[in-house]
Amino acid sequence: MYLRGYWYQDGGSLQEKKDLLRCVIERVTLETPTPGKVIQAGICWQGGATSTVEVPKYLLSAPHLFYRITELAHSLPDGQIADALNAQGLQTVKGRAWSARRVMDFRLSNGISSGFTVNPELRFTDNGYLTTAEAAARLEINQTTVQKWYKLGLLQGKHAGGQKALWIAWTEEVERRLGGQASFDPRMISVKSLCKLKGKTWEQVLRWCVEEGHQVYRFRRGTTFCFYVVP
DSSP: OHHHHHHHSTTOOHHHHHHHHHHHEEEEEEEOOSSOSEEEEEEEETTSOEEEEEEESSGGGOHHHHHHHHHHTTTSOHHHHHHHHHHTTOOOTTSOOOOHHHHHHHHHHHTOOBSSOSOGGGBOSOSSEEEHHHHHHHHTSOHHHHHHHHHHTSSOEEEETTTTEEEEEOOHHHHHHHTTOSOOOTTOEEHHHHHHHHTOOHHHHHHHHHHHTOEEEEEEETTEEEEEEEO
């Protein structure tokens, strides 16, 4: 912590920092993965400890932006990354405000993976979100229905990309409740019965259930699926 504080203190000259590095680093090896848009720097510290740091191959990318966008891209789509960077007062290398398109261009230029891209080579698969096509396949419905359920509140998600593509928040609990794998509970009431009881449409009843915090389940009944609610 002392070293970090000394490094970032105001007034430290570039030559002092160079001398400090010579005191704590024994040697540095550089390797460029193929294919890849970063340089892997292997650092051997005085005393024998080692660490690896990835540095953007294109120096005009600005390392601090590279690391910050890499950090945010795991959990945020490009538009929200742009909002976060602008809120921090960070600008592009050319001194401009960030936009979703500029974040995307920066990521692609530097090979930064994202949790919200359909590019299989640059996509995180462990961030808890699926495309509407993937969610539809798991629920055995079409993409239009996925979007409808999202609007009703049955599914949660995020919009990302220039065309505001929808990404669905996915958990085992969501798949269990809406995929038909849950166990039936005698307390459950069918949505069809609630429609008759309240004199409302299917969509109105489901929206009411979500707003009131009632758990909605989907079960296979013969060749069709039916919705039930746990009050």
